[in-house]
Amino acid sequence: MASTSSPQSGSAPENRASDAILAVRDLYRHFGGIKAANGVTLEVGRREIAGLIGPNGSGKSTLFSLVAGTVKPDSGQISFDGHEIAGMNAHRIARLGLARTFQIPAMFDNMTVTENLLAAAAQGHWHGAKERAAETLALLKLEPVAENRASDLSGGQQKLLEFGRVVMRQASLILLDEVTAGVHPNIRKIILEAIARLRERGISFLIIEHDMEMVRNVCDRIIVMDAGRVVTSGAFEDIVRNSEVMQTYLGRPQ
């Protein structure tokens, strides 16, 4: 472990418990012999945008599924906005104010773009949903395809719609799983602007991202995962200076 390196170690408790919206402690989940979560400990502060990086298979997406309740942990605690949510059903966690995107866009294929947005608000946040759907369509420049079926959208538009549904949820913490991967620079710009606007409203983010430029520009803090554990966390510059991390993540010594 990198416990002696200058960025604080992920396995040591961080001194931000009071203002953390998400606190994960000693989270374990094994799939057969694969240790997808092998003692994950991390926190996301209120109004913070935390970036989650790590090589493929390091357990980032599994961590999202564990936090969102899609996958149940073997052991460990997850505290979200004052509630202990480890093992809770996904829809109950969502109702507490957690929203997520999926790595592969999870469209409601046979529904229109507008219906996809409305469905995201169908549980709980229905008041004014039609107006918010219209705003979201405008914000993400999806108006021309508002009445198209989601399955007819391009890959980039589906990424936008996936993001738009999260915006509709009025969540306090949003988990974004490679939301700009493979999308056109124009669409990426739209998403980044929207993230900035949502943060101004007090929403926190945990973002899985492979694009280091985006990580540098958007994230307040970087959390590095490898082999189902948090290796280290800290400011982007500190992480980049740490040669061990760069070897883990980029496979090249500095």
Place this chain on the structure above:
Amino acid sequence: MKSRWAGLIIPVAIVVVLALMPTFVNNYWLRIATGALMWAGLACSWNMLGGYAGYINFGQSAFFGLGAYTTALLMGDPINLPFFVTIPAGIAVTAICAVVVGGPTLRLRGAYFAIATWAFAEALTQFANVMNFTGGIGGLNLPPFLNERFFYYTMVGAAVLTYLITWALFEHSRFGLKVKALRDHEAAAEAMGINTSLVKLQTFVLSAVTASVFGAIFAYWVTFINPKSVFGGDITDQMVVMVLLGGLGSLRGPAIGGVGLFVINRLIWMHWGDTAFYIAILGAAIVLVVLFLPDGIAGLFTRRSTKSGTVLDKAVGKLVGGGEGGRG
């Protein structure tokens, strides 16, 4: 709001034609119309879960039969209740059974639910076959009431109500959005706070009690039922095929499929005195529709996509692959 009124023309025309039907057809055709309405209603009931939620029910005849047997038992000796009192009783019995069957199995993948519903219908058939109070294989007689117009208008009422509820609930409400969301991607629906297990169960219960109402009317109409005539698997098969041909997950699909196939069936029977020929036509029609019209005949009237991810893909995906199947 011009288009809103234009959208009312067809429903109003249908209701007017239905209301006036007895004045310009004879009793023979009135019986065929009554049957066509029953099948349109049953197809719609199957479509609630199969089309809107994507969960294939292979035992819908169980609920048709529960409605029929409840009415037959309560109207017969020694209870002798009036017909309209027996309908809510059938609804209650059916709702309890649907919760017992669907509660545990709708949490699992679609194939488990399909097998459970099929087994439930088979079990009820055998139960009705061996028990004394159901009349065994011989079945039950109901007090005859030979008034074709009464049954026609009762069936009109049930069918119109079924389609109105479906229109309001599945096409124009938050509930419908939740149901369609879980059909297309269950994990994403859960991530939006939708309790998918509960929504599926609610849809299943509504679908089941709708079928039970038609079973109750059917029993009183034909005045004689036995296990095969109301629990038989061919009743479910008919509903599935009508919805597939008409169009899964749409409002008009089951109406087109239900009325169309039933009338074709009767015409073939009138001309050849046998419906074996009907089965052959049906087989060919299913193959053609699945290959070329994944949105069914109703899909011809709407601009629909030819890409993968149709409602049919979703339902088949839930059946064979479970999870979020359907994206090819």
